Amino acid sequence: MTTKPGIIFDIDGTLCDSNYQHAFAWYQAFRQHDVQLPIWELHRHIGMGGDQFVAAVAGDRVEEEIGDEVRTAHDVIYLTMIQSVGIFDGARGLLEDLKGDGFRVVLASSAKQREVDHYLDLLDGRDLADDWTTSDDVEQTKPEPDLVLAAKEKLGEGDAVMVGDTPWDVEAARRSDVPTIAVLTGGFSEAELRDAGAVAVFRSIAELRERGTQLFLLD
Structure with missing residues (x-):
């Protein structure tokens, strides 16, 4: 298994x-x-x-x-x-799919608690995420690896996969030995994300969700 x-x-x-x-x-x-x-x-x-x-x-x-x-x-x-900030189509649905299929999920942000609370409200995500990070969890932010390492620690033992939208996400994950699946929603090109080291790139979270949660096994 x-x-x-x-x-x-x-x-x-x-x-x-x-x-x-x-x-x-x-x-x-x-x-x-x-x-x-x-x-x-x-x-x-x-x-x-x-x-x-x-x-x-x-x-x-x-x-x-x-x-x-x-x-x-x-x-x-x-x-x-x-x-004025909204959530992307499919964002909560993907979290629901992963939760339903037994994946552990940590939401990673170096924002202050007030901002993270707002995002959790938008996503209605407190019941779907196993944990989340804030600025209190890191000394240095991306592209330094602190945030990804803090998220890995909250996940516990085992491998991890990052989902991000910028080359800085990919670099921070790479420096933490975590592969990254990237989306284009941050405004960076597929070529930039792949050059940074992304193992796969999708147009949107909705498109990523359509591929199914087995994609995250990276077989």
């Missing part, structure tokens, strides 16, 4: 349609501090955690001088838009 791996789901951009709200929140946060960056460039780094984000898009000097202030502004602005 094949042992079923635990499934680690990224939340932002994978289960919940939030990447572009985050990109705009970063845009506004930088503008508040007189740093002008194009939204397309900010989007290219969505999926990277806030502790990594500022230096990656604006350089070490901006990080050193105003990094914390920009992160705080982003968080405040994003919360003003969080009500």
Whole structure:
């Protein structure tokens, strides 16, 4: 009998349609501090955690001088838009399918508890996930492996599979020895996700769900 791996789901951009709200929140946060960056460039780094984000898009000097202030502004602005975030078609259904077929599921986020609670409400997911992470569970965010390692620890013993939407998800999982199934809902191309190491790429969570839960066995 094949042992079923635990499934680690990224939340932002994978289960919940939030990447572009985050990109705009970063845009506004930088503008508040007189740093002008194009939204397309900010989007290219969505999926990277806030502790990594500022230096990656604006350089070490901006990080050193105003990094914390920009992160705080982003968080405040994003919360003003969080009500516009929805869940992707098939997201709760896929969680239900996995639960029904005996898979363990952990929802992985480095967001603060307030945001994660909102996502859990949107997904009505507390009864479907075995556990979830928040910013309290990690020291460094993606592409560092901390988040995936924290999720693996919550899953317990056994193999794991990651589901994500950005190259940063894939890299963090790869550094944790976890294969990633990716979806295009984060706005990155199939080629980018495969180049990062994704073992399979689907257009959406709904398309992934149509393939059935046996796909997660990665035979």
